[in-house]
Amino acid sequence: MYEDTLNTRKERNIFNRFLIYMIFIIFAILTLYPLIWLFYSSFKPQLEIIRDSFALPQDPTFSNYTQAIIKGKLNIYAINSIIYTFVSTGLVIIFSMMASFAFAKIKNRATPFLYNSFLIGLLITIQAILIPLFISMTRIGLRDTRIGIIFIYVAINLPLAVYLGTEFVKAIPDSLIESAQIDGASYFRIFFKIILPMCKPVMVTILIFTALACWNEFMLALVFTSSDSVRSLPVGIFSFSGPLATEYGMQFAALVIGMTPMILLYTIFHRQITRGFAAGGAIKG
């Protein structure tokens, strides 16, 4: 009798396990297969892609890649993307932490209003501000410049960063700051010596979110850049999928080039990325 229930229970457990593994395996296949398919297709000559999308390349060629880089100027775009991502992310972290500190720990009657205006920024569709922004950026001469792009990227990533930062700084006990003040420390000293070191976890989170957003951003880069010398990688990649494009091999190669850096970075740093979220319990309601 007892044996029996144990057996059914065991069976159910095995079945549950099987189900759980199935879910994860399906996810893994759905992630890996498109990427692998894209990768091997990018070595096919153009008409081979059309004849059988499924098959492995019969006559692999590397020319898709060389063509894509030369014609599409992807090397220039990649350098621009790196600049935008690094500079914007750095500025977002610094500015958002400064504001977060002020909002959370320096008493001021303007705080609720200012803080909430940042939160509204979380809900804004970028397309909504495109036209007015375009006109004003052109007037002040920042359209089609690297500084202009960085300027915009910093602004659109600030709301989330300020929100995360402020919530995190709020959780730091006031007593720490008060005792430092009694010792005669200025706000600046407190910010650099106490707050910033304690905020590392949330800064990692902001870094991940912002860097991903900047690296992958498409629409604004498309509209706010005209010259090849300031365009970013996603814009370059999209130009391979224009309506008249027929050279699918080159298009696939461009897609592979576009996704590889981030996949590599994630593969190398995935522990740090996950820990970044975990260590701070970064996101709290």
Add this chain to the structure above:
Amino acid sequence: MEKFKRVSTYMIFVFPALAIYLAVIAFPIISSVGLSFTDYNIYKNLAIWTGLANYIKIFKDPVFWFSMRNNFFVIFVSVFGQIPLGFVLAYLIYRRLVKRSVFFQAMVFLPTVISTIIIGILWSKMFSPIGVVPRIIQVITNNPDYSMTIMTNKNLAMIPIGFVLLWMYTGTYLIIFLANLQNIDPDIIEAAQIDGATDGQIFRKIIVPQLYGVLVLTSILAISGSLRSFDLIFAMTGGGPAYYTNLLSIYMYNQSFIFHNYGVGSAVSTVMVILSIVLVILIRLARRKIDIMEA
């Protein structure tokens, strides 16, 4: 003097973020709301006041309502698809119910790091009549004439897009939930197990209440993200066939940049902002209610 110092320090700390934010976001939002009450000629930079005409126009347009329906579908997939799925997967990994969890976690998260534009192009190639998805189904069903019609069905065209949305965003929620689960003090769970609580009870009584806050925040992120989404559909279907996969953002884009009705486009974006504020308030209210019930 002390107060002066405090205020000036406050200003210095807030200034850089505030200045950039005002210039790039706040000012254009205000002018965009203003534009929504006008007929704006972009070529001459001339706006003529038309009152509510733009709003009346979009509210009368069935395409606008269809786009809104699609937007709600995207919100639905995000809030009731990505979040629960991410939560369940995170929980399974957290309770160590799978081996090789690092690998599986990476598999779910990987699409998150790929540019949305690339994902859109990639999946449109996969679903294309000459792509691999119909090809695989042809091989499996042994029917060489098979063609996918789901994308051309007015009511179902959003489903493949919903699938891609699940595919690309579940990983984000998985990581967020996992991080917060790992912050729960293991002693509490252990103590509950000693007291004889079942897995289900632990899940309901300990895990979920601890994560209410995160659930609320992720829901807010999901809703505002859903209303903003543009790139994926822009690259995957462009809103087609006809307008069956239009979102409000695509509808707005078409109005502004294709028909040059910037006033109408601005009216759509104003509606979108109001909509997301209302939804976020609703979520906050719901949370307050849960808090009261818990207490």
Add this chain to the structure above:
Amino acid sequence: MFKKLFCLVMALVFVSSISVCVFSQEKEVELTVLNYLDITSPEAKAWDATVEAFNAKYPNITLKIENSFGEAYHQKLAALAAAGDLPDVMYLWPGGRSAEIYKNELTEDLYPFLGPDKDKFVPAAVTPQWDGKLYELPIGITATHVMYVNTKLLIDLGLTMPKTYGELVAMVPKIKEAGLYPILMPNKAAWVMQSCLFSALVGRIAGQDWLDALIAGEASFTDQEFVDSLAFVKDMYDTGLLPPQSIQLEYGDGPNLFATGRSPFMIDGDWRVGALVPLLSEEEQENFELTVFPDIAGQKGESGSTSTVAATGFGMKAGLIGDKVDAAWKWIYFFAGPQAAEIRLIEQGMIPTYIMDLSAYDISPLAVKRGAFYPEHSGTYVLDDKITGEPINILNIGLQELALGNTTPEKLAAEIEAAR
């Protein structure tokens, strides 16, 4: 005395104009160019060669080129216009989506620049585009509807060229049996149906007179002729001539699938010759023909007609001053003129608007067929060139809805008429 003075003045004018010429030739001019080009398309090669030739001819003019394509192009142009920052020269359409630019007088009338050189171009190309003015100098005449035929495939299937629509429909079962698409038409983008088939169908079914009446405001979209044209498109889907996959095919799929023998017929614009040539060897090209949609029972238009439009070209920003005007015109004229036309002719088989002897060139067989296509087929209007704004948008989207069976010809016609 007066005569002497006159001579002196003339001499002065002459000398100074020469010195101005010399001076301006030495002076470096930078010209901003907004071009409509998909850098990955086969057209890119011809563009590069054209720019190179221009630089060799005018070394003092530096071209600062920006390439953009599709929606991105239109969006950028609108935004640049809004900011009062239009490029010096830009790629434009004779009507359609460039109409907004013309309406607001943002570009220069080119007739004064063209002057007597007007006679060096095909008359149809240099007709007024907007308000009696020429805002861009067209580089070609475009037939937006061509029915490409793979004659070898047709013979292999045991079929012959259809003379009437009825014959074409009768071929469907046999073509389907062979696992092919009866007609290949990549209709995922909404403009394709309207531009590459429907315009020609209206010209054929309703006739040119009706089209003229429509544009003059004397005919209505709800007229039986137009409703019949819409119903005809629906019929093409119902009979299976256009397979259900048609509406899911990307525009770029068309030439690729056609070149790999997936259909005996493809409907597209004449510009697709440029994409087909690199995919086919010279021998293979012999098996392909360019023709138009067969006769339709009860058609009011001419048998064998297609839809044509004076093509795109470059226009000049309004209000340019000094050397820039001269440099801008040099570019515009060069782009439509003999040297650039020759490059496009050889690379893409594009027949120039600039009158020149074509027999002297060694061009691909398919391009030769393209050249022979134009004199054989009369042209009717392309709808999105003559009608702009909301009606065209409703039509484009409505044609897709019609294909999917979600609207009726009558309902769609009424909606278009209401938006007029």
